[in-house]
Amino acid sequence: MKCLIIAAGKGHRLRSKGDSKPLVPLFGIPLIERVIRCAVEAGADDFFVVTGYQRESVCVFLDRLAKRLGIGITPIVNEDWEKENGLSVLKARDYLREPFLLLMADHLFNSSIVRKLVELPLTDGEIALGVDRNMSNSLIDLEDVTRVRTEGEKIQDIGKNLKDYNGFDTGLFVCTPAIFDALERCAEATGDTSLSGAVRRLASEGLANAIDIDGQFWIDVDDPEAFERAENALMANMRGKVNDGPVARFLNRPLSIWISRRLVNYSITPNQISLVSFLFSVLAAGLFALGGYFALFLGGVIGQFASVIDGCDGEVARLKFQTSDYGKWLDAVLDRYADAFLLFGLTWHAHADRTEGLVLFVGFLAIIGSFLLSYTADKYDHLMSRQIRQGRGLRIGRDIRVFIIFLGAVLHIPFWTLLLIAVTMNLETIRRLIVCRDHG
Amino acid sequence: MKCLIIAAGKGHRLRSKGDSKPLVPLFGIPLIERVIRCAVEAGADDFFVVTGYQRESVCVFLDRLAKRLGIGITPIVNEDWEKENGLSVLKARDYLREPFLLLMADHLFNSSIVRKLVELPLTDGEIALGVDRNMSNSLIDLEDVTRVRTEGEKIQDIGKNLKDYNGFDTGLFVCTPAIFDALERCAEATGDTSLSGAVRRLASEGLANAIDIDGQFWIDVDDPEAFERAENALMANMRGKVNDGPVARFLNRPLSIWISRRLVNYSITPNQISLVSFLFSVLAAGLFALGGYFALFLGGVIGQFASVIDGCDGEVARLKFQTSDYGKWLDAVLDRYADAFLLFGLTWHAHADRTEGLVLFVGFLAIIGSFLLSYTADKYDHLMSRQIRQGRGLRIGRDIRVFIIFLGAVLHIPFWTLLLIAVTMNLETIRRLIVCRDHG
Numbered sequence: 015m016k017c018l019i020i021a022a023g024k025g026h027r028l029r030s031k032g033d034s035k036p037l038v039p040l041f042g043i044p045l046i047e048r049v050i051r052c053a054v055e056a057g058a059d060d061f062f063v064v065t066g067y068q069r070e071s072v073c074v075f076l077d078r079l080a081k082r083l084g085i086g087i088t089p090i091v092n093e094d095w096e097k098e099n100g101l102s103v104l105k106a107r108d109y110l111r112e113p114f115l116l117l118m119a120d121h122l123f124n125s126s127i128v129r130k131l132v133e134l135p136l137t138d139g140e141i142a143l144g145v146d147r148n149m150s151n152s153l154i155d156l157e158d159v160t161r162v163r164t165e166g167e168k169i170q171d172i173g174k175n176l177k178d179y180n181g182f183d184t185g186l187f188v189c190t191p192a193i194f195d196a197l198e199r200c201a202e203a204t205g206d207t208s209l210s211g212a213v214r215r216l217a218s219e220g221l222a223n224a225i226d227i228d229g230q231f232w233i234d235v236d237d238p239e240a241f242e243r244a245e246n247a248l249m250a251n252m253r254g255k256v257n258d259g260p261v262a263r264f265l266n267r268p269l270s271i272w273i274s275r276r277l278v279n280y281s282i283t284p285n286q287i288s289l290v291s292f293l294f295s296v297l298a299a300g301l302f303a304l305g306g307y308f309a310l311f312l313g314g315v316i317g318q319f320a321s322v323i324d325g326c327d328g329e330v331a332r333l334k335f336q337t338s339d340y341g342k343w344l345d346a347v348l349d350r351y352a353d354a355f356l357l358f359g360l361t362w363h364a365h366a367d368r369t370e371g372l373v374l375f376v377g378f379l380a381i382i383g384s385f386l387l388s389y390t391a392d393k394y395d396h397l398m399s400r401q402i403r404q405g406r407g408l409r410i411g412r413d414i415r416v417f418i419i420f421l422g423a424v425l426h427i428p429f430w431t432l433l434l435i436a437v438t439m440n441l442e443t444i445r446r447l448i449v450c451r452d453h454g
Numbered sequence: 455m456k457c458l459i460i461a462a463g464k465g466h467r468l469r470s471k472g473d474s475k476p477l478v479p480l481f482g483i484p485l486i487e488r489v490i491r492c493a494v495e496a497g498a499d500d501f502f503v504v505t506g507y508q509r510e511s512v513c514v515f516l517d518r519l520a521k522r523l524g525i526g527i528t529p530i531v532n533e534d535w536e537k538e539n540g541l542s543v544l545k546a547r548d549y550l551r552e553p554f555l556l557l558m559a560d561h562l563f564n565s566s567i568v569r570k571l572v573e574l575p576l577t578d579g580e581i582a583l584g585v586d587r588n589m590s591n592s593l594i595d596l597e598d599v600t601r602v603r604t605e606g607e608k609i610q611d612i613g614k615n616l617k618d619y620n621g622f623d624t625g626l627f628v629c630t631p632a633i634f635d636a637l638e639r640c641a642e643a644t645g646d647t648s649l650s651g652a653v654r655r656l657a658s659e660g661l662a663n664a665i666d667i668d669g670q671f672w673i674d675v676d677d678p679e680a681f682e683r684a685e686n687a688l689m690a691n692m693r694g695k696v697n698d699g700p701v702a703r704f705l706n707r708p709l710s711i712w713i714s715r716r717l718v719n720y721s722i723t724p725n726q727i728s729l730v731s732f733l734f735s736v737l738a739a740g741l742f743a744l745g746g747y748f749a750l751f752l753g754g755v756i757g758q759f760a761s762v763i764d765g766c767d768g769e770v771a772r773l774k775f776q777t778s779d780y781g782k783w784l785d786a787v788l789d790r791y792a793d794a795f796l797l798f799g800l801t802w803h804a805h806a807d808r809t810e811g812l813v814l815f816v817g818f819l820a821i822i823g824s825f826l827l828s829y830t831a832d833k834y835d836h837l838m839s840r841q842i843r844q845g846r847g848l849r850i851g852r853d854i855r856v857f858i859i860f861l862g863a864v865l866h867i868p869f870w871t872l873l874l875i876a877v878t879m880n881l882e883t884i885r886r887l888i889v890c891r892d893h894g
Contacts, residue, residue: 354822382794
């Protein structure tokens, strides 16, 4: 689908962040790149960007971005960029003969909103606008937002000064070329060259639809306060990872988000972060093996810290659009090595204390149980997800495992820690074998 | 698709194997069940079976089979079962108004042949016969087989006494109801009530197509010699497993097939075989840990034997139509446990000999490397198969790993064996990480 992006304005309220608003980096990624990448995720592949203020630097950036992402980006010049935004939309008239997405360079959003717009069946002459019905959305600047009054799925009125309203304009549209006629007719009749004016005109003809955004994230990044809200909202988004266990959710994740927020400003890659986390685990294992309570304690803390860092790779990847199959796989493999080293270090510590064969055997069972738990999780989820609809039962993730090791080291009970891990990991593996057999 | 199976004849030449030919068990599964299961695999779901000789016992069996497999099986009686087989086909006339498969209860086949027939677009009035063009097929009884002469894709003539021929009749057909008219017309005109007669008639009208079976397995199980050939051929089929490593292919597989051939006659399930193999591995590990060369030697032999048995579960499953996702998964999990136990046993043995920390660490690396190799194989194949088209590089499978352990035990060099496994398994894991990164 084609996608028109308006990036012509000056955005003077955000000038503390950079001279050209579309190029202001948020977690290292310019705003317009975020908009384009999210639109690509939603299914757009051919872009038209109306530029005005500072258009040379924007065009140079877009040209490189197009090559980097392998998509088409056509810049369109609007010399009248200081006037209303409807004029910017009109400049694209000759390029867009079928339905297209219409987005703003400074409106960030969750791609699921735009995917909903892309999938909408529009009849000729219609447009549709993503409308936020959450009247207490804390990301919205109530003094600046455009308000919308809807009835059912139709927009009744739109404007910044609307008194009677039940939604907010997200700036995310899907349009038929009828929007161009509406802009012209509106300008001729009232002299209003704003996009809202044209939408109001189509609304009066029953041709402007309101699409509920279902509470998904969007934000108009207009000033430094909104910029900070956007940063916080994107970060908060990381908390929602479905697979997070309790330790990850309540201990590791808040800390890793705090760290990721600093890391995104550097050029360190997610895979490098995975590797650093692994090296910290090996360091912790070495401290375990060294013997003595101080080294054991320090190893426990560093092992837990490595587990926190282990959350940052995925966070940074998602914030900087650097997720990859390979990255996930590398992380999984390094996690298995890290677990094995930690448990072997702990086994060595307990073994040196006791010099018993039993300790070695329990340590071996702990290593192999941890591994089997991860191994079966993979196959269990993959093969059995179709057959077993119910919950996944006890989910002993890596977050819990490393936390138990941390506690065991700090409390100076390495052998009992190994025994606990050996018993729980192997029992859960056996439970999975039974559950899968009964449902297989 | 509907499927008609002719199971009316007496099959007196096979009476040494059982009184009712369709019920003669081959590797524990009656011939007609094999035919029906392969047809189900090829896409058939509604069966009509013409019975004659011993029809009560055949009908009782089919009734139970239908419930067991959740398919429809309608028995049709042919009182004239001692006459030509065309009369059996005619009995089904009222049941079959659209194209249908026509199979013989005593003709076994690879389901890919029938799948090819199912997918054939037939025009009204046509039939198609699977034709074997391999003139030196050793599974064929040249004195009894029906011969075919074809030109391009059309059958020119068919009969047992054909002098000029270039293919063999497999007894696997897909027919339109035109076959019934052809049978009647042929009987009226010449008195010939055989199926071949009707095919000859359609051939003369250019309506009988020959479908090349591409060298796939089929056999007419007519007498004890053919029965034995069928057993050997099904067994030989097991050798072709794509994933077999060199040790599996040249050492384990021939032995496991020899054992499976005995096992199929008992009611032991594939999962039970997996468990027995695992227990043998644990026994071998225990012997390793016991210390002393005799126990080490015996453990090596038993460990290798467990690896041989580990091939039988899949073989028995495939021969008895008992393959399942769960079975494959259980086998993979038990293999990981077995590997870990074997390596821990060997580590213990080497450790007791040397009482050095280095031995423990190398043993640990061997365990974790073996695990990672299997873990990455799974993810590597799954995630990367789309991206990496070339070969899989060095494939160090479980067959090689267990064989190295066997050699190390027999040669009494446990430490160097562990070192070899630790180095190769971890290096190959690292190689996979690099290959995937470069192609990711």
